[in-house]
Amino acid sequence: MSSEFPSTSGLSNGRQWSALPLDGAPIEWSIDPQKGYIQGPLELEFMRGQKLSLILEEGQQALLVHEGQLQAVYLDGAHYLEIGCGQRQIDPSCQLIFLALNEPLRLRWPRSEPLRWGPTADQSVIGSCSLVIEWPGRFFGTFLQGQQHPDPEFIERLINQIVSGLFAEHLGGGPAGEGTPLANELQARLTRITPSDLNEDLNACGLSCTHLAVYTATPPIEDDMSQHTTSDATVT
Numbered sequence: 001m002s003s004e005f006p007s008t009s010g011l012s013n014g015r016q017w018s019a020l021p022l023d024g025a026p027i028e029w030s031i032d033p034q035k036g037y038i039q040g041p042l043e044l045e046f047m048r049g050q051k052l053s054l055i056l057e058e059g060q061q062a063l064l065v066h067e068g069q070l071q072a073v074y075l076d077g078a079h080y081l082e083i084g085c086g087q088r089q090i091d092p093s094c095q096l097i098f099l100a101l102n103e104p105l106r107l108r109w110p111r112s113e114p115l116r117w118g119p120t121a122d123q124s125v126i127g128s129c130s131l132v133i134e135w136p137g138r139f140f141g142t143f144l145q146g147q148q149h150p151d152p153e154f155i156e157r158l159i160n161q162i163v164s165g166l167f168a169e170h171l172g173g174g175p176a177g178e179g180t181p182l183a184n185e186l187q188a189r190l191t192r193i194t195p196s197d198l199n200e201d202l203n204a205c206g207l208s209c210t211h212l213a214v215y216t217a218t219p220p221i222e223d224d225m226s227q228h229t230t231s232d233a234t235v236t
Helices: 136-144 152-171 183-192 195-205 221-235
Strands: 027-029 038-043 051-056 060-066 069-074 077-082 095-100 105-109 124-133 207-216
Touching: 051 060, 060 136, 069 136, 095 136, 105 152, 124 152, 136 152, 136 195, 152 183, 152 195, 183 207, 195 207
Parallel strands: 027 051
Antiparallel strands: 038 095, 051 077, 060 069, 060 095, 105 124, 124 207
16 A cells, blocks of 8 residues: 555545555545635545545535546535446546535625726726536536646636636727726626626536626716715715
8 A cells, every 4th residue: 555645635524544444444535615616636546445435515526537637527425436447446546626616606806806807997897706617527628627736726816817808808998899988888788797698608618607796896977976966065
């Protein structure tokens, strides 16, 4: 048996890995959703000759990867995997990557860090967006393939860039666009953007938008005028 411990980035199930079961009982494995929405990889080499009892709760998925290629997707439920080189066994050189999406992936754009969809300050929006992984195979191919140790923060930045590009398409005013609309026109365009509009492109990445609430980072002109009018009236 290899003396190396498995790679357990973001993983935690409370087991002391220095002692594997000797009675042939399966190794129980579950994931903690509090450890992040992408966890792993879990190297299976150290489990050679062992049985793995993989318990996935609703909203949790496990991706079986071999030499950088996706081999299988395990959805919520109990899965019993035999690790070895025989028929109907899981090759010990495989890895498991876990997706813990008990809660949607939420992108938030506060006024201090707006979502910029163009090069200028007025080409930005504030608000939030909720995403779920609908197609794990597409998600793997877009964000995980080729990464030995997936970085959730890096992947979230990539997703944020994709969403930013979609806003640029819908709002115009990119580097080769039609120019930035005024704040009141921009807000009108924002109210017409729905999750389904984003999903036309997000689905190709394995993602689906379930909630969208966005606003102009710069208030419309009439809002500024209203504030000034209120202020002047108060002073008077």
